[in-house]
Every structure is written in structure tokens, then in C-alpha cells.
Amino acid sequence: MSAVYNPTIAAITLRGLLGRRRSLLIALPPALLLALTIGLRLSTDINSGRDFGWPGVVLGQIGLVTLLPLTAMIIGTSVLGTEVDDSSILHLLATPVSRATVLTTKWIVASAATLVFAVVPIAVASFIATSGYVDNPGPFDTYAMPIKGDASEAVGVIVAAVVGAVVYSAFFLFLSVVTKRSVAVTLIYILVWESLLTRQVSGLRLLSIGQYELGLADQIGHLPNLGAHLTLGTSVVMSVVFTLFALIYGTRRLQSFRVSGEAA
Amino acid sequence: MSAETATPSGVIHDIGYRTYDGERIGRLGIVRALYWHSLRSAWGLGRGPKAKVVPFMALVIMCLPAVANAFSVSRTGIRAIAYDEYMNSFQLVLVLYLAAVTPELISRDIRNRTLPLYFSRALRRTDYPLAKVSALITAMLGLTAVPELLLYIGTIGSRHGASEVWSETRAFLPGLELAAVYSVTFAILAAVLSCYTGRRAFATGAVAVFFFGTWVVSSAMVHLTGFRPHYHHNPDGNGYFVQPHDPGIGPKISGLLNPANMIEGMKEWIVGRAPKDAEIPYPGAFGAVYLAALVALCALALFLLMRRYQKASLL
Numbered sequence: 001m002s003a004v005y006n007p008t009i010a011a012i013t014l015r016g017l018l019g020r021r022r023s024l025l026i027a028l029p030p031a032l033l034l035a036l037t038i039g040l041r042l043s044t045d046i047n048s049g050r051d052f053g054w055p056g057v058v059l060g061q062i063g064l065v066t067l068l069p070l071t072a073m074i075i076g077t078s079v080l081g082t083e084v085d086d087s088s089i090l091h092l093l094a095t096p097v098s099r100a101t102v103l104t105t106k107w108i109v110a111s112a113a114t115l116v117f118a119v120v121p122i123a124v125a126s127f128i129a130t131s132g133y134v135d136n137p138g139p140f141d142t143y144a145m146p147i148k149g150d151a152s153e154a155v156g157v158i159v160a161a162v163v164g165a166v167v168y169s170a171f172f173l174f175l176s177v178v179t180k181r182s183v184a185v186t187l188i189y190i191l192v193w194e195s196l197l198t199r200q201v202s203g204l205r206l207l208s209i210g211q212y213e214l215g216l217a218d219q220i221g222h223l224p225n226l227g228a229h230l231t232l233g234t235s236v237v238m239s240v241v242f243t244l245f246a247l248i249y250g251t252r253r254l255q256s257f258r259v260s261g262e263a264a
Numbered sequence: 265m266s267a268e269t270a271t272p273s274g275v276i277h278d279i280g281y282r283t284y285d286g287e288r289i290g291r292l293g294i295v296r297a298l299y300w301h302s303l304r305s306a307w308g309l310g311r312g313p314k315a316k317v318v319p320f321m322a323l324v325i326m327c328l329p330a331v332a333n334a335f336s337v338s339r340t341g342i343r344a345i346a347y348d349e350y351m352n353s354f355q356l357v358l359v360l361y362l363a364a365v366t367p368e369l370i371s372r373d374i375r376n377r378t379l380p381l382y383f384s385r386a387l388r389r390t391d392y393p394l395a396k397v398s399a400l401i402t403a404m405l406g407l408t409a410v411p412e413l414l415l416y417i418g419t420i421g422s423r424h425g426a427s428e429v430w431s432e433t434r435a436f437l438p439g440l441e442l443a444a445v446y447s448v449t450f451a452i453l454a455a456v457l458s459c460y461t462g463r464r465a466f467a468t469g470a471v472a473v474f475f476f477g478t479w480v481v482s483s484a485m486v487h488l489t490g491f492r493p494h495y496h497h498n499p500d501g502n503g504y505f506v507q508p509h510d511p512g513i514g515p516k517i518s519g520l521l522n523p524a525n526m527i528e529g530m531k532e533w534i535v536g537r538a539p540k541d542a543e544i545p546y547p548g549a550f551g552a553v554y555l556a557a558l559v560a561l562c563a564l565a566l567f568l569l570m571r572r573y574q575k576a577s578l579l
Binding site for chain 1: 318325356359360364463468469
């Protein structure tokens with residue numbers, strides 16, 4: 001059995017994740033994104049003079065920075081959090097499987113589920129939104145970069161979404177190891193840290209996963225209106241650092257995991 | 265078991281139970297107790313320190329701009345944040361608070377199956393959700409009205425003369441009313457969103473995804489459907505920005521997609537103007553639709569909430 005992936009744990013986790021009506025609930029926001037993209041695509045001519053530059057806003061602000069973290073939150077906190085909640089984590093921890101394997105397996109499952117439920121819809125939406133871009137100078141692109149008119153905009157968004165899914169999953173999994181109330185803490189991160197504080201204090205961009213995604217998408221695809229601020233190098237390095245920190249420190253915390261009763 | 269006490273006949277073991285023959289507080293008393301208990305637990309009072317973290321963190325974050333404003337006004341005379349933009353700017357904190365607290369109030373009773381205990385008393389089916397929602401609204405008022413009040417106090421501290429204080433008060437009162445509208449709307453919607461599941465985590469997720477998701481989509485749609493300057497391309501490759509004179513119907517409808525934007529549109533309609541950097545364009549006569557939609561949404565949510573507690577399957 002490999003050291004990073006345990007198929008039995010993966011199967012149990014996946015069953016717990018998708019077993020009930022919950023998976024329908026996760027599938028609802030991506031469907032909304034696709035409907036929005038198709039509607040906008042049909043109703044606007046993106047190569048005309050009256051272009052509003054909407055693909056950047058829809059794919060970046062709605063897809064990458066809102067849909068992806070929320071989906072990753074629902075998935076990332078339920079692969080481990082529900083087991084902590086009903087204390088069935090004890091059975092898992094009592095097995096002779098190394099804690100690192102438990103964590104990485106759950107991380108792989110969470111990443112894969114986020115890929116399916118968030119990244120695939122974003123990928124489809126990005127092709128719908130940007131295919132047929134001929135020459136758009138990007139009216140609100142502060143750098144006024146010419147759009148190359150190939151698939152690179154879509155590729156940029158997709159790469160960013162894949163990276164985002166992996167990093168978000170690692171980080172939210174880490175949060176559900178560290179805290180009892182993982183959903184609340186995750187929400188604090190998404191709502192207060194990424195959406196409220198990062199908007200006001202520009203230095204926090206360096207510690208915000210959403211900004212890494214936007215930086216990646218912008219550097220690869222130059223899609224206007226993304227609102228990206230970080231460079232490619234910073235985004236890649238910080239993504240790797242975030243993931244490694246979450247996995248290594250998460251493993252350490254899982255090794256000394258303490259199960260208490262209902263938190264007072 | 266002693267023979268001296270008035271032993272009724274036919275009792276095999278008298279282990280000393282006595283029936284309660286004092287005054288019974290009845291339905292109103294139960295509702296009041298339920299309200300008070302819910303209000304306390306909405307702020308984590310009477311519970312452990314962990315339950316107090318999110319509510320009081322939210323309150324501190326909400327109050328920070330008001331405190332910063334007090335310094336700003338006293339030093340430079342410049343107001344940091346307007347009364348009627350406060351709630352909209354920091355609505356994510358309200359969402360965070362509700363997402364953390366509403367499931368505590370509503371989902372826990374479903375999960376722990378304590379509802380039969382409540383309904384076996386002299387409590388009507390509609391009393392329970394009403395008590396919970398009013399407690400939630402009151403708790404939200406603490407989170408919305410206290411920062412407004414701090415903002416007001418911090419500002420009039422640097423104002424001189426009765427007329428200045430009076431004009432400040434006239435600006436403050438609409439802000440307070442707006443805080444009340446936000447509290448009522450958000451509390452009712454959050455309550456109905458979390459009354460369908462006993463799992464706290466799901467209810468938290470539902471509340472957060474609903475408010476945050478619709479807000480992002482609605483705000484983006486307001487901008488994308490025309491309420492922003494767009495770039496006009498010339499054939500020679502140059503171009504210029506065009507500010508749309510009339511935003512059209514698109515942004516106004518997009519504003520209806522989110523409760524906070526709905527409140528903003530209604531506010532602008534009632535006040536009769538929109539600030540330059542408003543999230544929602546001035547709706548004009550369309551404002552009546554905002555008001556109607558808001559009332560209808562709250563009524564529908566209340567109706568669903570009431571109907572939920574009529575269901576026997578809940579027990």
C-alpha cells in the first residue's frame with residue numbers, strides 16, 4: 001500500500017461525501033455559473049465595440065474567487081470535519097494507517113471532488129466565454145495587453161482553477177484538523193480575510209489563495225478584468241508553500257489529535 | 265414510605281414524588297423564556313468561551329470602522345464612513361455572524377431532537393419559530409445598531425453647536441433604520457435557510473453560500489448589464505470611455521438577486537438619490553418593485569418557516 005494514498009479510506013470518504021442529497025447541493029452553484037455564462041454569451045457580442053469585458057468578471061470574480069472556495073469549503077470541511085463531528089474519526093485513527101497517509105488520502109479525494117464539482121464547470125464556462133475572442137484590447141485592463149485570440153485565456157483560468165482546488169482543499173482540510181468548528185473558521189477565512197480585508201489592505205494579497213489563482217490566470221491568459229495583482233513567480237511559490245505547510249503541519253496536528261466531547 | 269404522611273391507597277412504593285401545584289407560567293412564559301435563552305446563546309452567553317469567539321469577533325470587526333471614524337473626524341474632520349453605507353460595506357461580517365449563530369439556535373434543536381420536549385408544553389407550533397426569529401433579530405440589532413451608535417457618538421464628539429448635532433442626528437436616524445431593516449431581513453432569511461437541516465455544518469454552509477454567492481453574482485450582474493462606463497472602439501484602434509446615461513432595466517433587475525442589494529435599491533428609492541459610487545443604480549419608479557420584492561421575500565421566508573414547524577416529521 002502506498003504511503004500517500006489509501007484506496008479504502010478514499011472509498012469511505014467518497015461515499016460519505018457523495019452518498020446523499022448533498023452532492024446535488026454542491027452541483028447547484030456550478031450550474032448557475034454555466035447558465036450565467038451561456039446567457040451572457042448569447043446576449044452580448046464580445047468582439048463588438050460595446051464590450052463590457054464580462055468574461056474576466058464572471059470567470060475571475062464569480063468563478064475563481066467565489067464559486068471555487070465555497071465548493072472547496074463544503075467538500076474540504078466534510079471529508080474530515082463530519083467524521084470529527086460524529087466521532088467516527090476514532091475508528092479511522094485506530095487503524096494502523098499512518099496519519100500522514102490519512103491526511104494525504106483525504107486531501108486527494110477532496111481535491112478530486114473539487115476538480116469535478118468546481119473546476120470542470122469553470123473550465124467549460126471559460127471556453128464558452130472566451131472562444132472566438134478575436135481582438136479585444138481589454139477596455140479595463142490597466143496594462144492594456146492585447147488579447148492573443150487563442151485558447152490561452154481559457155487555459156489560464158483552468159490552470160488557476162486546478163491550482164486553486166488543490167491549495168484550497170489542503171488548507172481547508174488543515175483547518176478542519178486544527179479546529180473543532182471548521183466550517184465557521186473556513187468562512188472567516190473566505191468572507192473576512194479574502195473578501196473584506198484583502199480588499200482593504202493590499203499587503204494581505206500575499207496570503208490569500210484567491211489572489212494566487214488570479215495571478216496565475218492573469219499571467220498565463222491575460223484576460224482583462226480579473227483584478228489580479230500578483231506575479232507568476234509569487235503565485236506559484238506561495239501556492240506550494242501554502243500546500244506544504246497545510247499538509248505537513250496538518251499531519252503533525254493529526255498525530256497528536258485529541259478527541260474531546262462536545263465542545264462547551 | 266413512612267406511615268405518617270398522608271399515604272394514598274393503592275400505592276406500592278411511595279418514593280416521595282410530589283406534584284407541582286404552584287403557578288404555571290403558561291404559553292407566554294415559555295415563549296419569553298425561549299426568546300431569552302435563544303438571545304443569550306446567540307451571543308454565546310451561558311456557553312463556553314469557544315461559542316463566544318465568532319459573535320464577539322464579528323462585533324469587534326463591525327465596530328472598528330466606527331472607532332477609526334471617531335479618530336478621523338476629530339483629527340481631520342473627514343468622515344470615514346457614511347451611516348447609510350455602513351451595513352452594505354460590512355455585510356459580509358453580518359453574514360459570517362448569521363452563518364455561525366443561526367444553526368446554533370435552530371439546527372441544534374432538530375439534531376438533538378429536543379423539539380418534542382418544547383411542543384409537549386403549552387406552546388403552539390408557530391410560537392417556537394417566532395421566538396427564535398425574534399431572538400435572532402434582536403441579536404442582529406446588537407451587531408448592526410451598536411456600530412451605528414458608536415459612529416454617531418464618535419462623530420458628534422467633534423461637532424460643536426446644537427445645529428450641527430441636530431443635522432448629524434438627522435443623518436444618523438436613517439442609518440439606524442437601515443440597520444433594523446438589515447437585521448430583520450437577514451435574520452428571517454438565515455432562519456429559514458437553516459431550519460431544513462439538523463447538521464450544523466450544512467446550515468452554516470447554506471447561509472453563507474446563499475448570502476455571499478448571490479451578492480457576488482448580483483453585484484457583478486449590476487456592473488455587467490450596463491451600469492459602468494464602457495469602452496467605445498474607433499476604427500483607427502483608439503477609443504474612449506462612455507458613461508451610460510441611463511443604466512436601463514438590466515442592472516435594476518440584477519439588484520433583485522440579492523437581499524442586501526435589494527435593501528440598497530429600496531433605500532435609494534426612498535431617499536430619492538444614489539451616491540456616486542453606489543452599488544446599485546438609482547432605481548427610479550422601479551424602486552417600488554424593490555420594496556415589494558423585499559416584503560414578499562420576507563413574507564415567503566416567514567411562511568416557509570412557520571410551515572416547517574407544522575410538520576410532524578420534524579419530531
